[in-house]
Amino acid sequence: MRKITCHCEQEFSVDIPETVDLDKNPAILSDVATGTFLACVCPACNAELHLDLRTTFEWPSKGIVLTLIPELERLSLLSGAIAPRAGETFVAGYAELADRLAVLSAGLEPVAIEALKLRLLERARETNPANSPTLIFERSTESGDLVFHAHGVRDGEVAVTTVPRRIYDAILEEYGKNPDNEDFKALVNGSYISVRNVIVED
């Protein structure tokens, strides 16, 4: 049980585990994608709360240990104050969790995806310097093209961007040949792999 405090100041406990096994509970993947994982209703005011409690996702068949760090602890994560276990990687906030689990489910390489996001964001900035959207990977299509949602292009609107598979494949090939290239290394801060290590959104 984990203790929650609602905006209405009501304290209550929720039965959300601190560690989940995605091999044993694969339905959690779709719960994360639809936003129902870590959601609960306050018993006092009935508000629906979307939490980003620290939770570790173990995925033994893929050799993955991924831990969600609450958005409020992002700075601790960036400053290296949160120490990983062996093989553990981090995401900060629920949106990054949904993004990374979708990337891993699709069998894609997180560093190559973050490098692709960087190119897309740099292009968006060339078009409009005031433009700093957040890109979230959604899924790959039947033909393997990559679908991203861009949040923050216009207030409250979500734009859909589909990137041809060959662009991802070219980046992946480059990464395979030269993983220590500065452009790739800049995306990796300890156990935190993110375009946000390079570009800071508003």
Ligand SMILES: [Zn+2]
């Ligand atoms: Zn409440």
